[in-house]
Amino acid sequence: MQQYRYTITGASRTVEPASMIRRHASQASSHVLASSSSPMDAENASSYDPKRDARFLQALDEQNVMLNDQQLQAVRHGEGPLLTIAGAGSGKTTTLACRAAYLIAVRRVPARQLLLVTFSRKAADEMKLRLAGLPGISTTTAKSIEARTFHSFCLQLLRRRGNQSAVLGDPGQQRMTVKRLLREAGTTLDYEPETLLALLSSYKCRLLTASDMPESSTAEREMKRVLIRYEQWKAESRAIDFDDVLLLAHRMLSEDEQLLATLQERFRYVMVDEFQDTNTVQYEIVRLIAGKQRNLMVVGDDDQTIYSFNGASADAILSFDKLYPDARVVTLSVNYRSSAAIVGLGNAIIRGNRNRRPKTLTVPAPREEAASHSSADGEVAAAAASDSPLSHAAAPSAALAGIGAEMPAASDDASLGTIGKPMFARPATSEEEASLITASVRKLVESGQYRYGDIAVLYRSAGSGRATIENLLQAGIPVEEHGEGYSFYESSLIRPVMAHLRISLHHRDKQAIEEMLPTLYVNRDAGMKWINEQESERAKKWPLIHLTNFPRLQQFQKDQVLERLRLIKAIASIRPATAIRRIRDAFFDKFAETNRGGTPHKELMKELLDELETSAGRFDTVEAFLAFADEMAKRQADARDKQKQERYTASAAPETEPGSVQMMTIHKSKGLEFPVVFVVGATENIMPHRSATQPQQPKQATTPEKAAREKEEAIEEERRLLYVAVTRARERLYVSSPAFYHGQKTDISRFLAEAGGAPHPANRSKSAAGGR
Numbered sequence: 071m072q073q074y075r076y077t078i079t080g081a082s083r084t085v086e087p088a089s090m091i092r093r094h095a096s097q098a099s100s101h102v103l104a105s106s107s108s109p110m111d112a113e114n115a116s117s118y119d120p121k122r123d124a125r126f127l128q129a130l131d132e133q134n135v136m137l138n139d140q141q142l143q144a145v146r147h148g149e150g151p152l153l154t155i156a157g158a159g160s161g162k163t164t165t166l167a168c169r170a171a172y173l174i175a176v177r178r179v180p181a182r183q184l185l186l187v188t189f190s191r192k193a194a195d196e197m198k199l200r201l202a203g204l205p206g207i208s209t210t211t212a213k214s215i216e217a218r219t220f221h222s223f224c225l226q227l228l229r230r231r232g233n234q235s236a237v238l239g240d241p242g243q244q245r246m247t248v249k250r251l252l253r254e255a256g257t258t259l260d261y262e263p264e265t266l267l268a269l270l271s272s273y274k275c276r277l278l279t280a281s282d283m284p285e286s287s288t289a290e291r292e293m294k295r296v297l298i299r300y301e302q303w304k305a306e307s308r309a310i311d312f313d314d315v316l317l318l319a320h321r322m323l324s325e326d327e328q329l330l331a332t333l334q335e336r337f338r339y340v341m342v343d344e345f346q347d348t349n350t351v352q353y354e355i356v357r358l359i360a361g362k363q364r365n366l367m368v369v370g371d372d373d374q375t376i377y378s379f380n381g382a383s384a385d386a387i388l389s390f391d392k393l394y395p396d397a398r399v400v401t402l403s404v405n406y407r408s409s410a411a412i413v414g415l416g417n418a419i420i421r422g423n424r425n426r427r428p429k430t431l432t433v434p435a436p437r438e439e440a441a442s443h444s445s446a447d448g449e450v451a452a453a454a455a456s457d458s459p460l461s462h463a464a465a466p467s468a469a470l471a472g473i474g475a476e477m478p479a480a481s482d483d484a485s486l487g488t489i490g491k492p493m494f495a496r497p498a499t500s501e502e503e504a505s506l507i508t509a510s511v512r513k514l515v516e517s518g519q520y521r522y523g524d525i526a527v528l529y530r531s532a533g534s535g536r537a538t539i540e541n542l543l544q545a546g547i548p549v550e551e552h553g554e555g556y557s558f559y560e561s562s563l564i565r566p567v568m569a570h571l572r573i574s575l576h577h578r579d580k581q582a583i584e585e586m587l588p589t590l591y592v593n594r595d596a597g598m599k600w601i602n603e604q605e606s607e608r609a610k611k612w613p614l615i616h617l618t619n620f621p622r623l624q625q626f627q628k629d630q631v632l633e634r635l636r637l638i639k640a641i642a643s644i645r646p647a648t649a650i651r652r653i654r655d656a657f658f659d660k661f662a663e664t665n666r667g668g669t670p671h672k673e674l675m676k677e678l679l680d681e682l683e684t685s686a687g688r689f690d691t692v693e694a695f696l697a698f699a700d701e702m703a704k705r706q707a708d709a710r711d712k713q714k715q716e717r718y719t720a721s722a723a724p725e726t727e728p729g730s731v732q733m734m735t736i737h738k739s740k741g742l743e744f745p746v747v748f749v750v751g752a753t754e755n756i757m758p759h760r761s762a763t764q765p766q767q768p769k770q771a772t773t774p775e776k777a778a779r780e781k782e783e784a785i786e787e788e789r790r791l792l793y794v795a796v797t798r799a800r801e802r803l804y805v806s807s808p809a810f811y812h813g814q815k816t817d818i819s820r821f822l823a824e825a826g827g828a829p830h831p832a833n834r835s836k837s838a839a840g841g842r
């Protein structure tokens with residue numbers, strides 16, 4: 071297969087993070103004495119002991135963590151509010167963990183008085199592991215620290231106060247309920263349950279209820295009515311959703327003075343990681359608990375707010391020091407994670423956002439060169455001045471200079487490039503991109519420098535990751551998917567389409583028949599009961615035909631069944647991609663749109679269905695495509711089982727195991743880091759996603775100005791996503807941008823083009839027109 075070579079871009083200077091960190095460690099003891107962060111706070115605290123302080127920092131240095139002055143200020147911070155704001159990889163989580171350890175080991179604060187709130191369960195587990203490795207913290211001590219997510223902390227609170235309501239953890243069940251309520255309400259307009267649930271959630275995240283929703287139009291009144299009914303249904307069923315967990319805990323804390331006082335006494339130090347993604351109700355909960363002692367430490371980065379659809383807003387972090395005027399603000403600006411060129415690329419990308427607190431990350435200066443930190447942009451500029459063959463990477467903003475040009479087809483051999491330098495590829499399609507990544511992963515592991523587990527592949531959405539996951543699986547490379555727990559072909563949107571293909575070959579496939587019934591607006595249980603009863607009396611070659619006698623159906627529905635059967639018979643012998651297109655055109659796109667569609671889900675759905683068509687395009691027959699999809703589903707299930715098994719039995723040191731390539735959406739990669747990162751699909755319509763560039767109907771916009779603002783906000787969030795993605799890489803970063811996506815010629819992501827100095831085509835044509 072023909073492959074494109076990864077082309078080296080960015081700075082020519084290579085900084086190898088591991089050695090960089092070691093160099094710092096060798097300066098270890100000096101900072102204890104020389105740091106400009108004198109332990110003033112520590113001295114003021116009665117429990118401060120300079121010997122313990124020195125011992126702690128010395129031990130930390132021995133672990134290759136030499137805190138810089140700013141980090142040290144935060145770690146030694148005694149009492150009162152503290153905001154630590156910084157860019158990616160600058161040690162926010164490290165600082166938070168070190169401060170927790172410092173409080174325990176140096177200040178002798180009992181471990182149980184600490185409450186650490188993290189964003190995900192994975193982050194909470196990692197925090198405990200991290201703490202257990204820090205100086206003066208035994209495993210038992212680490213275990214006794216409350217490191218939790220907001221939800222787990224709040225749910226524990228509810229359970230302890232006797233609330234035994236069932237937690238609705240299955241979004242499918244919630245959607246079905248809303249769908250039923252919509253039907254019962256006899257609404258005049260079409261609404262998709264996801265949109266309604268997201269709308270409700272956005273209110274609850276802001277401490278509002280369904281009753282607070284506006285009623286100025288028919289749509290608003292209908293939505294409000296259905297959502298109030300949904301809330302009633304939950305109350306009657308003694309069930310609560312994730313938002314309720316937070317809201318109920320908040321109410322409990324606001325109303326029960328004694329409970330609040332107990333918690334305030336218990337948790338004397340409250341620390342929140344990833345604060346930029348905290349929503350109002352979460353923030354208020356933290357403020358209540360930290361209300362008395364005011365020992366609230368928050369760390370975050372406004373450039374990494376990527377969950378605004380969950381009600382997160384960078385406002386909280388940006389206005390923290392206004393709410394707490396006595397807050398100490400510590401800004402970290404040295405990135406310890408990534409090479410200079412990777413940091414430079416991150417800086418160049420995020421600079422395109424207007425709504426942010428300006429900050430530029432630097433990298434630690436090599437010991438032999440300077441005592442100060444060197445600018446990552448400076449690294450790129452230095453490359454320009456040198457005789458390096460890459461000196462065309464001239465201006466600081468040109469971290470990926472030349473990226474606007476399409477890369478020529480090169481060789482059969484995927485070049486791995488040089489450590490530290492971002493690499494860029496412009497394969498023709500997602501399939502070629504996937505082959506290129508597989509070849510590179512193989513080479514990286516064969517080189518002996520990396521294990522599979524050191525490598526991550528990041529994608530914008532499940533659809534844009536499909537090709538790479540399959541290609542790696544086909545090559546027998548172990549992968550670990552951090553997804554929904556099923557394959558692409560098994561997702562709820564894709565299953566009914568696959569069911570039609572299956573029935574075309576296996577007319578009596580009962581499971582497939584059941585899966586496609588909702589597309590005929592036939593209740594699954596009732597429909598299958600009827601079909602099975604009829605079959606036992608008189609079996610048919612096409613059991614679906616029994617629906618034409620189903621008394622519950624009206625004549626037009628019976629006609630639809632016949633029409634559907636004609637379609638199913640016709641697709642058996644055509645190419646699978648054509649078959650899927652016919653299914654979509656005949657009814658499925660419309661069905662999906664009215665039953666599941668709407669902004670932004672409509673765009674995501676279209677993307678998934680287009681992806682299905684693209685995948686099927688590789689096969690000549692429906693049979694071959696189905697066999698492939700089943701094989702992929704099996705391999706993915708096997709991989710999941712294996713990982714589950716390993717998690718239970720894991721005892722060997724992880725570094726000795728090859729591990730699995732980590733596959734996840736960019737959203738899931740937040741807070742994580744990997745020696746090697748592949749960012750796939752850096753292409754217009756994927757990044758930024760089409761839902762941001764071509765919103766069908768602005769979320770809540772009422773005026774053109776508001777619509778424009780919402781669009782800009784959506785695009786800025788997409789840019790933050792790419793920033794998060796590239797800054798996950800420590801040593802090697804590969805960014806690729808397929809030239810054709812779902813059969814359409816597609817430009818390189820505007821974010822990369824802008825970072826590399828090339829204007830985005832939309833702006834290019836604008837300026838050309840203006841010049842005429």
Ligand SMILES: Nc1ncnc2c1ncn2[C@@H]1O[C@H](COP(=O)(O)OP(=O)(O)OP(=O)(O)O)[C@@H](O)[C@H]1O
Pocket residue numbers: 091094134135136137138141156157158159160161162163164165371374405406407740741742743797
């Ligand atoms: N002072 C230091 N000396 C050496 N290594 C450090 C130091 N501070 C942080 N690191 C390392 O830098 C990397 C990034 O740190 P960390 O994950 O805490 O950053 P972060 O700001 O929370 O990142 P992000 O916001 O991007 O998730 C980690 O590998 C960490 O061990």
